Amino acid sequence: MPQLPDPLSRRDRQRQTREALIFAARAVFSRDGYHRANLEVIAREAGFSKGAVYSNFENKAALFLAVQDTNMEAALAEAWDPFERVEEMPQAVPGGVSEEDLTAAMTGFALATLEFIAVAARDETLRAEMASRMQRLLDAYTEVVRQQRVEGDPMSVEELGALSAALDQGAGLLLLSGTGAVDARLLRAGVRRLIDPARAAESGSDDADVGPGMHDQEVRARIAAELRDQQS
Template sequence: MTQLPDPLSRRDRQRQTREALIFAARAVFSEDGYHAASLERIAREAGFSKGAVYSNFDGKSALFLAVMDQNLELAEADPRHPFEKPSNPASTGWDVAEREGYPLEATQGFALATLEFIASAARDETLAPQLHQRLAAVLDRYDAIARKARPDDETLGAAEVGTLLAALDQGAGLILLAGDVMPDPAVFTAGMRRLVDPARAAAEAGPEA
């Protein structure tokens, strides 16, 4: 007699439901924005009722934070070292999400939704601390890049260099969102390198830099 596979445990079913809701939420937030997105549509896109959302998340803000957490995990899985030559010279910060199956348009759409969420959450006593935790995680990622690439005689601390890297990287993203203008990848990379290790950046750029 053929033995049937064990049915999914309740924990496994809940995990799959959460993952489906997060995936659907990212798509809906990308299309509709944070404020206009409805939990009814998110649940429908995931194949569940609205009750499934509230069974797994406290509300829309909690679901949005869960999507942000997933995005942070994707970014942490592929950190960019300023002095490593990219396999694709035209690669940008959007490529990680695109390789995971998120088109550029959807990535930009979610970035715009994130700006909506930040503007709202920063004024909310409950959400602001949770938002700050995510922003701290973003800065930690840049700090790690700075610690790995900065020279021993750098007078600025790794956290300070990391903050400058974050400002350049995230600022370039804002320019892209606001004006659909992306800095030339070569110029952007040169700027990152100069922040991390100015002497090495000048040496590798050559006499014409």
């Protein structure tokens, strides 16, 4: 007689429930926006009752922050090198997910994030929560600068990291506003020039256009996998 697997512990069940709610919330926030997103809808799409949401998250803002944390963990999971030549954006998952659906999901969540930022800016507690996450993002850019910068640059690594982050995040805002004036090729060239102008001139800017943002590939992969699961 085959041995049955050990039952899940209470902690493991809670972790699985929390993850399912976060994945469902990302889809609903992307589709409906932050303000229109409904916790009951999120719970239903995750396969739970609304009570499961409040057992894991204090409110909608806390759930949105949890989605942000999950995205950030994915985006920062792999170190990146702005001087590494990128040929093309790798396929996120094989089959079943169109580029249009993936772009719409990522754009939708970016727009929901703008809504949330406007809410957080007027709330002292949420503003502090957002500030801590932005600092984590700045630290990631600063670490890239620390590894790549040229010796003797009068700017500190923190200043160059902040400017690199501003370029990357600002390019995303321009894209959301409807202009593609700063594509991925130009963005990478700009970050290279900030970090090491001489090396940037030597390497040129002949990357293929790999899409907006410099930390998006892991997030794209996760969202594509979720879209594939929803369609199956």
